[in-house]
Amino acid sequence: MSLKNTLTIWFGKLMVKVLHLLGKDAGNAPGLVLWELNKDCLKAFRVDCPIIAVTGTNGKTSVTNYLNHIFESTGRKIITNKQGNNLDTGITSLLLNNCDMKGRVKADYLVLEIDESHVPVIFSKLKLETLVLLNFFRDQLDRNGEVETLILKVKKFLETFEGNVVLNADDPNVSRLGLANPENKNIYYFSVEKYAGATEKPYEVGEGKFCPMCGEELRYDYYQYSHVGRFCCPKCGFGRVKPYVTAENVRLDVPSVTFGGEEYKISHNSIYYVYNLSAVYAAASLYKFDKKVLHETFEKFEVNNGRLEKFKVGGSDLLVNLAKNPVGANMTLRVMNEHKGEKELLFVLNDNLADGHDVSWIWDINFSVFSGVTRVVTSGTRAYDIAIRIKCSGYDPDRIVVRPDLDDAMKEFFNTRGSKYAIANYTAIQPTRAAIKRYKAGLKEGASNG
Numbered sequence: 001m002s003l004k005n006t007l008t009i010w011f012g013k014l015m016v017k018v019l020h021l022l023g024k025d026a027g028n029a030p031g032l033v034l035w036e037l038n039k040d041c042l043k044a045f046r047v048d049c050p051i052i053a054v055t056g057t058n059g060k061t062s063v064t065n066y067l068n069h070i071f072e073s074t075g076r077k078i079i080t081n082k083q084g085n086n087l088d089t090g091i092t093s094l095l096l097n098n099c100d101m102k103g104r105v106k107a108d109y110l111v112l113e114i115d116e117s118h119v120p121v122i123f124s125k126l127k128l129e130t131l132v133l134l135n136f137f138r139d140q141l142d143r144n145g146e147v148e149t150l151i152l153k154v155k156k157f158l159e160t161f162e163g164n165v166v167l168n169a170d171d172p173n174v175s176r177l178g179l180a181n182p183e184n185k186n187i188y189y190f191s192v193e194k195y196a197g198a199t200e201k202p203y204e205v206g207e208g209k210f211c212p213m214c215g216e217e218l219r220y221d222y223y224q225y226s227h228v229g230r231f232c233c234p235k236c237g238f239g240r241v242k243p244y245v246t247a248e249n250v251r252l253d254v255p256s257v258t259f260g261g262e263e264y265k266i267s268h269n270s271i272y273y274v275y276n277l278s279a280v281y282a283a284a285s286l287y288k289f290d291k292k293v294l295h296e297t298f299e300k301f302e303v304n305n306g307r308l309e310k311f312k313v314g315g316s317d318l319l320v321n322l323a324k325n326p327v328g329a330n331m332t333l334r335v336m337n338e339h340k341g342e343k344e345l346l347f348v349l350n351d352n353l354a355d356g357h358d359v360s361w362i363w364d365i366n367f368s369v370f371s372g373v374t375r376v377v378t379s380g381t382r383a384y385d386i387a388i389r390i391k392c393s394g395y396d397p398d399r400i401v402v403r404p405d406l407d408d409a410m411k412e413f414f415n416t417r418g419s420k421y422a423i424a425n426y427t428a429i430q431p432t433r434a435a436i437k438r439y440k441a442g443l444k445e446g447a448s449n450g
């Protein structure tokens with residue numbers, strides 16, 4: 001180990017130690033400082049175990065948590081960034097927290113969620129074994145630039161990568177990356193068979209309608225959601241791949257899905273979620289997991305971090321989902337529509353730094369599909385923007401209530417009982433979950449006092 005690397009690790013460990021002594025969570029800060037001092041700081045670590053990374057616009061946190069659960073439930077020691085600290089600095093902090101004074105990281109596997117734009121920089125310094133790529137949608141444009149720029153970044157990395165690549169065959173933005181390195185024989189596609197809610201016409205504004213290989217307009221047999229579906233280029237044939245894993249017989253009413261001839265009970269009725277599970281199934285199959293573990297996980301495991309999270313609040317059932325972009329929001333609206341009866345929606349929109357200050361993406365959400373929504377409560381720093389957006393979709397403005405303060409919003413939202421759904425964007429999701437828990441605790445206290 002070079003002197004520079006030794007000093008890097010010692011200094012990093014010291015920072016973590018001091019932060020812990022001060023009673024602080026080491027979080028992102030030590031990594032941030034190390035990167036300032038040494039752009040090659042990741043090279044100072046010695047990681048001997050395989051690294052599995054999950055990336056893509058939507059679903060990274062969920063898929064990472066599922067894989068982590070599967071690996072752990074078979075007794076493996078896993079190091080993971082469950083809470084989604086997924087930039088180079090976050091990964092550095094994670095390794096600092098888990099290494100010895102020589103920079104050695106001891107685990108059976110590292111299962112990491114990685115921001116799309118950080119894949120090349122992190123894995124030019126750490127050896128990656130498997131990359132799982134879920135999807136590419138328009139997201140947080142302020143930070144990432146155009147989605148095409150992002151795809152090209154990952155493509156460049158894959159051009160020389162020889163490890164396993166697990167790709168969504170049904171997203172042309174992702175599927176194209178299977179061709180990045182013709183020498184790599186370790187390309188594994190996953191696909192989902194047409195489900196009952198698939199449409200002939202695109203349901204929402206999407207990316208990737210043109211062939212990334214020759215520029216011809218792609219022909220779709222059907223769309224599952226956004227630009228994800230069965231497509232083919234009539235000119236060059238792009239899109240015809242043989243999937244390694246296909247999710248068959250998707251039944252959102254049960255809900256269940258079939259992998260490899262076996263029916264799996266699953267815990268959410270969303271096609272978007274089925275895609276996540278297909279990625280999990282494909283990655284887990286590469287590591288030869290017992291199917292029993294997968295059955296158990298798919299039926300019972302919950303991420304519970306604002307990702308299709310279920311709450312019971314004073315006689316109401318509430319489903320909370322994070323949405324950082326139109327596709328994520330549309331997905332929750334679709335889950336909501338699967339529920340046939342009356343329901344209410346809470347939409348919490350913030351415009352903090354991590355959200356991107358530009359909230360214009362809300363204009364790409366398809367609110368015209370509202371069915372049986374009897375009331376909408378809006379909250380967050382941009383509560384009025386989202387209220388106006390929903391009003392402009394033709395929804396009755398008398399049924400929209402604006403409560404910028406989250407605690408006020410909870411009081412308003414739960415003054416009726418029934419089926420409820422909440423959508424919150426990136427920096428709004430944790431405060432929303434906290435406000436729900438505060439409100440619930442208040443109910444209990446009220447009941448015990450009364």
Ligand SMILES: [Zn+2]
Pocket residue numbers: 211212213214215216233234235236237238
């Ligand atoms: Zn083509």
